[in-house]
Amino acid sequence: MSFPWANEYKPSHPFMQWMDSRLPLPRFVYNAVGAGYPVPRNINYWWNFGFLALICLGLQIVTGIVLAMHYAANAGIAFDSVEHIMRDVNWGWLMRYAHGNGASAFFVVIYIHIFRGFYFGSYKPPREMVWLLGVAIFLLMMATAFMGYVLPWGQMSFWGAKVITGLFGAIPLVGEPIQQWLLGGFAPDNAALNRFFSLHYLLPFVIVAVVVLHIWALHIPGSTNPTGVEVKTESDTLPFFPYFIAKDGWAALAFLMIYCAVVFFAPNMLGHPDNYIPANSMSTPALIVPEWYFWPFYAILRSFTFDFFFIPAKLMGVLAMFGSILVWFFLPWLDKSPVRSGNYRPLFRKFFWFGLIPSVLLLGYCGGSHAAEPYLMLSQIGSFYYFAHFLIILPIISSIERPDPLPFSITESVLGHDGNAALGAAA
Amino acid sequence: MIRIFSILVGLFFTVALLWSFGNGAYNQITDPAAASAEELFHKHPKELALASDGPFGNFDRQQLQRGFQVYQEVCAACHSLKLVAYRDLKQLGYNDDEVKAIAAKAQIPVYDPHTGEVKSHAGLAKDNFPPVVYGGQGSPPDLSLITKARHGGASYVYSLLTGYAEQAGFKNEKGDELLKKFPDLKTPEGLHFNPYFANLNIAMPPPLSSDGQVTYGDGTKATVGQMSKDVSAFLVWTAEPELAKRHQTGWPVVLFLLFATILAYLSYRNIWADKKH
Numbered sequence: 001m002s003f004p005w006a007n008e009y010k011p012s013h014p015f016m017q018w019m020d021s022r023l024p025l026p027r028f029v030y031n032a033v034g035a036g037y038p039v040p041r042n043i044n045y046w047w048n049f050g051f052l053a054l055i056c057l058g059l060q061i062v063t064g065i066v067l068a069m070h071y072a073a074n075a076g077i078a079f080d081s082v083e084h085i086m087r088d089v090n091w092g093w094l095m096r097y098a099h100g101n102g103a104s105a106f107f108v109v110i111y112i113h114i115f116r117g118f119y120f121g122s123y124k125p126p127r128e129m130v131w132l133l134g135v136a137i138f139l140l141m142m143a144t145a146f147m148g149y150v151l152p153w154g155q156m157s158f159w160g161a162k163v164i165t166g167l168f169g170a171i172p173l174v175g176e177p178i179q180q181w182l183l184g185g186f187a188p189d190n191a192a193l194n195r196f197f198s199l200h201y202l203l204p205f206v207i208v209a210v211v212v213l214h215i216w217a218l219h220i221p222g223s224t225n226p227t228g229v230e231v232k233t234e235s236d237t238l239p240f241f242p243y244f245i246a247k248d249g250w251a252a253l254a255f256l257m258i259y260c261a262v263v264f265f266a267p268n269m270l271g272h273p274d275n276y277i278p279a280n281s282m283s284t285p286a287l288i289v290p291e292w293y294f295w296p297f298y299a300i301l302r303s304f305t306f307d308f309f310f311i312p313a314k315l316m317g318v319l320a321m322f323g324s325i326l327v328w329f330f331l332p333w334l335d336k337s338p339v340r341s342g343n344y345r346p347l348f349r350k351f352f353w354f355g356l357i358p359s360v361l362l363l364g365y366c367g368g369s370h371a372a373e374p375y376l377m378l379s380q381i382g383s384f385y386y387f388a389h390f391l392i393i394l395p396i397i398s399s400i401e402r403p404d405p406l407p408f409s410i411t412e413s414v415l416g417h418d419g420n421a422a423l424g425a426a427a
Numbered sequence: 428m429i430r431i432f433s434i435l436v437g438l439f440f441t442v443a444l445l446w447s448f449g450n451g452a453y454n455q456i457t458d459p460a461a462a463s464a465e466e467l468f469h470k471h472p473k474e475l476a477l478a479s480d481g482p483f484g485n486f487d488r489q490q491l492q493r494g495f496q497v498y499q500e501v502c503a504a505c506h507s508l509k510l511v512a513y514r515d516l517k518q519l520g521y522n523d524d525e526v527k528a529i530a531a532k533a534q535i536p537v538y539d540p541h542t543g544e545v546k547s548h549a550g551l552a553k554d555n556f557p558p559v560v561y562g563g564q565g566s567p568p569d570l571s572l573i574t575k576a577r578h579g580g581a582s583y584v585y586s587l588l589t590g591y592a593e594q595a596g597f598k599n600e601k602g603d604e605l606l607k608k609f610p611d612l613k614t615p616e617g618l619h620f621n622p623y624f625a626n627l628n629i630a631m632p633p634p635l636s637s638d639g640q641v642t643y644g645d646g647t648k649a650t651v652g653q654m655s656k657d658v659s660a661f662l663v664w665t666a667e668p669e670l671a672k673r674h675q676t677g678w679p680v681v682l683f684l685l686f687a688t689i690l691a692y693l694s695y696r697n698i699w700a701d702k703k704h
Contacts, residue, residue: 041704083510083572086669093669094676238702246698250691257684264677265482268575276576276666277568286625306450308443316443323440333429373455380448384441391437395430414703 002222005234007035032219038237039244040225042410046120047223049113051248052255056106057211061204063099064148067092071151073197075190078153079278097267103145104270105259107293110138114328119352121228121340126221128332133214135328137207142294142325144203147196149291150188154275159288161188161196167301167321170314187281227413228340229406236410287370295367296360299379300324300386302371320383327390334390337398339406347401351393359385464609468599470622472579472586477660479581482678485671486664488520493643494661495519497654500641501634502570505563508556510571511665518668526552533557564617565630574659575666581659586623588655591633594620 009027011017020027030036070089072081085092114134117123123131146164150157165188169179184191222231231237238244262269270292274285290298304316311319327334342349359382366379407413478487495516498508513530521529530550535557538545550557561567574580594614597605605627606613614620618628635658638650647653663670 041702080510087510087515093673097673238704242698243702246691246695250688250695253684253688253691257681257688260677260680260684264673264680267673273576273578273580276572303447304443305447308446311443313447320440320443323436330429330433334433336430373451373460377448377451377455380444380451384444384448387437387440387444391433391440395433 002219003038003231003234003237005237006031006038007239009034009036032215033240033245035239035241037219037222037240038231038234039223039240040231040236040410041238041243042227042414043223043225043244045251046112046116047225048248048251049109049116052109052252053106053113054211055252055255056102056109057204057207059102060099060106061208063095063102064201064204066095067099068201071197073151073194075153075193075279078151078193082152094263097263100271101259101263101267103148104291104293105255105262106141107145109255110141111293114138115357118331118356119342120224120226121335121337121342122224123332124335124340125332127218127224129217130214131332132329133210133217135325137210137214138328139325140203140207140210144200144207145291145293147200147203149275150193150196151200152275153193153279155277155279155283155285156272156275156288158188158279158281159285160290161192163288164290165192167318170312170318172315188279224340225410226341226343227407227410228344229408229410229413232409233411289368292364292368295365296363296382297321297324297367299363299367299375300383302367303376303379303383305376305380320387324383324386327387331390331394335394335398337401337403339403344404344406345397345401346404347397348394351389351397355385355393356389359383359389464605464612465626467601467603467608468597468605468622468627469625470586470590470599472582472623473589475582475585475656475659477581477656477663479660479663479667479670482674484674486518487660489645490657490660491519491664492521493645493647493654494657494659494664496643497635497641497658498570498661501654502658503559505559505561505567505631506570507559507567508571508665509558509569510555511668512553512555513550514552515668519664523552530554567631570662570665572666574662581663583623584662585655585659587621587629588633588635588658589652590623591619591621597622 009020009024009030011020011026016026019025027036067085070081070085070092072078074081082096085096087093089095117131117134146160150161161183165179165182168182169175171178180186182192183189184195222237225231272289272291289295298321301317301321304313304320307313308316337345337348339345342352363379363382363386366375366382369375478485478490498506513526513533516526516529517523530552533550533554533556534547535550535554536545536547559567568576574584577583579586595606597620599605612627614628618630619632620627621629635651635654638648640651641649641654643649667673
């Protein structure tokens with residue numbers, strides 16, 4: 001229970017009363033996503049993306065389970081079994097396109113969700129655990145998506161698997177044995193494909209578990225909001241049901257409409273043609289690129305082109321790529337500004353819109369291009385800013401910045417100075 | 428403390444990046460990489476309009492039948508179509524008997540585990556197109572997915588088929604002549620110059636070389652361009668046989684969701700009507 005004024009679950013039907021005293025599951029749901037959960041009334045549409053992410057996770061699990069019924073994780077027939085799904089399984093093409101584009105949709109949603117957090121300071125106390133669990137979910141998603149992309153066993157699957165597992169080969173001394181242990185061989189083959197399938201089926205359920213923790217941790221302090229001012233009185237909030245169910249609901253349908261338009265009319269728009277060529281260890285594609293959602297990180301990996309003192313360039317790239325996400329774990333302690341929302345942080349806001357966003361977009365653009373000039377120099381500029389932003393700029397601006405005056409409360413920000421009484425009466 | 432540590436880590440990564448950037452920039456200035464022949468002379472696919480294009484796209488069955496004829500009489504000599512079954516040809520407008528007759532002309536190899544022999548039987552509607560044994564140089568790819576497996580899709584296939592050119596005197600849009608700029612890059616013996624192919628030299632000889640190479644039953648004039656277009660359309664179908672059904676299903680789905688979105692938006696407005704936010 002987050003706030004004292006939250007509605008209490010009062011079952012009226014005898015069965016629900018009977019149930020509530022034995023297994024209070026309806027009470028749990030009521031307090032989590034029902035009228036028993038008060039939400040800041042002023043959250044804007046950037047706050048819809050958590051709900052959308054949940055929808056994506058559900059879609060991926062449902063379509064994935066159906067696909068697994070028809071897919072064969074065997075290097076000899078995996079490619080053809082995917083085509084069997086596309087051609088011979090009833091509505092198989094829909095399941096597969098929904099799943100492949102569902103991964104893209106999931107990442108679109110999750111990136112907006114993460115950058116919402118960056119801008120509005122969602123990682124700050126008392127929500128550090130929400131943030132840490134969220135970063136953990138993102139890492140799990142990346143692993144799941146990567147292994148899922150290997151399963152069709154096309155050219156990009158094979159060479160992607162080779163490149164990514166090759167990253168572990170950059171670790172000094174133990175790198176190569178680790179790589180071989182991960183792959184179950186010297187190159188990706190049946191052993192790797194089978195374990196990737198097994199883990200690709202397992203990890204989504206681990207994600208579900210961490211999502212439960214993520215939402216649990218969120219419901220202790222409650223959602224933050226665009227002002228970043230904590231909830232003070234009942235008039236600052238509205239119950240989740242019906243207000244935010246209605247808001248999330250219509251946004252979810254709008255999202256599904258765009259998603260379905262891609263699935264039905266441009267299902268291969270975000271994919272790479274080479275993955276419709278069966279895996280061939282003897283023929284290297286001209287350009288090995290991951291799916292678009294990994295491009296920024298791929299660009300960081302490739303932007304280290306020269307050995308740095310005694311550290312080989314490849315190891316630097318691997319350290320930087322993993323570091324670029326691990327740094328998010330430390331964000332609550334790097335940005336110590338007491339003001340959460342970027343709306344009241346003039347200096348932070350400039351670096352966010354004119355630094356972080358352009359550098360990530362630039363990295364994304366370079367990550368999908370050839371590893372040649374000018375893309376390398378551009379990705380070096382992007383990576384330079386990216387690391388400087390989180391590790392140098394944020395710690396410094398949080399101590400030198402002079403924030404704008406905050407509203408006294410959420411209610412005041414919604415209604416202005418004189419509105420408190422009026423809104424209290426309405427709520 | 429953590430912030431000092433963070434700034435040190437930040438400096439480590441940014442200085443390493445500056446080091447890479449400086450070295451890269453220095454190399455660019457002192458030894459700029461020259462543009463390769465592929466970068467300068469490779470052509471992007473031509474425009475090709477097919478009935479299957481766009482969200483309303485559907486197959487032109489008559490064109491698919493012509494394209495299938497081109498595949499059978501020309502391409503099938505070297506290229507397999509192993510993901511397509513004869514029964515699928517019904518989607519092209521053939522009836523059961525026609526499909527059976529087409530299948531029966533093919534020999535399907537079957538390995539007999541009792542004798543160790545590979546026997547063959549006349550194709551049935553349920554069989555997939557058989558593998559093609561190719562004795563020459565190079566490895567002709569299976570064509571089932573070719574329009575999905577190449578950048579440019581059907582336009583690429585069409586451009587490749589109609590894009591063979593004389594290498595001598597070949598110029599790009601800027602007017603540079605290939606063999607003057609790269610005198611060493613004469614097309615090797617056994618390969619064929621084609622600026623639409625990734626590395627400009629392709630092992631496949633021009634498959635459609637003269638008008639009237641196939642005789643269309645529907646009276647369409649079989650020019651090289653027409654045959655190329657028809658077979659490209661056919662290969663869109665082999666790669667995405669579900670395309671027409673996908674488009675036809677997509678519209679009701681998206682329009683339903685649009686309707687539902689509008690209703691849900693209105694109920695959202697209604698629920699929030701007296702709540703300021």
